[in-house]
Every structure is written in C-alpha cells, then in structure tokens.
Amino acid sequence: MSTVDKVLDVTLSYIQENDWCGACYATAAINHILLNELEIQSELCIGVFKAEITNIEGVSPCYDHAWVEIDENIYDVAITKGLNINFGDEYLPAAGVRGECSKYFRYGINMNLDHEVGEMVHPLSKFMQTTPCFDSSIDYWDIVEILGSRIGLNLKKEELVSRYEDFEWTLVSGR
Secondary structure (H helix, E strand, O other), X not given: XXXXXXXXXXXXXXXXXXXXXXXXXXXXXXXXXXXXXXXXXXXXXXEEEEEOOOOOOOOXXXXXXXEEEEOOEEEEOOHHHHOOOOOOOOOOOOOOEEEEOOOOEEEOOOOOOOHHHHHHHOOHXXXXXXXXXXXXXXXXXXXXXHHHHXXXXXXXXXXXXXXXXXXXXXXXXXX
C-alpha cells in the first residue's frame, strides 16, 4: 500500500467512525498537512464540484468543495459522505477518488464559489482551529495529531500551527 493510500485510508476511517458529513474542507486540509509532513508534495484545492449524473431526487449535485491534488491527480475521500447518496461503485468507489477521477465527476468547474467560503478557510491556521460537529472538545489540529499518530507520525499542534501559518489554498476553476 502506498503512503498516500495510508493517509487517505486513515482519514476515511475517521470520517466513517464519526459519521462526519460535509467535511471536505477539513479532511482536505488534514490530508494535505499529513501528506506534507510525510514529504509528499500536495496541493490543497478549493473549487466547485459537479456530478454529471443525477441522484435519487433527480438532481445533479453541484457545490463548493475541497480536495487534494498530487501531480495534477485528484484525491478526495470526503466525497464518500458529501454526496449524501449512494451512486454505487460504478460511479464512486467506497474509498473515494484516488488519482483517477470518475468520468461522472467534475472538479473545479467554471463557476463562482460562494463568497463566504474564502473567508471561512483563510488563513488555514485559523480555519484549523474549528471544532468538528461530532466533538466540541477538539479542533482540526487535534485531528491531524490523532491521524498522524495512526500512521506513525509524532506531530505537535504548536509546531504545525507555526509551519502552516501562512499557507494558501489553491482556487481551481475553468476545468
């Protein structure tokens, strides 16, 4: 198993353990930090996602979304909960998007993000102080430490905050 898959698997397990829906910004940021701590260069991306198929309500989901890219390949485990529907493995593998994107999904389409999104996620160090919906006693930095320990990293919140203080998200549009 690759190091990238180990990071994504531990994040996906955490999403499932906590039934964490709507966590794309958080999980993308967490994955980005973990990958970078393992010296795997990734890009933290934000943009508009659109499914080219309809859900059970007859709607093609389209919304603001976040994911990680490595060498221009998309990695996204939050999508497994974000659609809140079951398209089946033909459309979305249970492990999420891992490099090869489904022909049914478009990331970074040419649509404007909600203006609140930019304010919410910048700066990254402040965004990471957000508490997840399932546990108000921790923040996203704590989750980085928890997941890091599951893959053998000994991370310290204070050091991470300092290292990622000035980090910028990459806006993806026009694909």
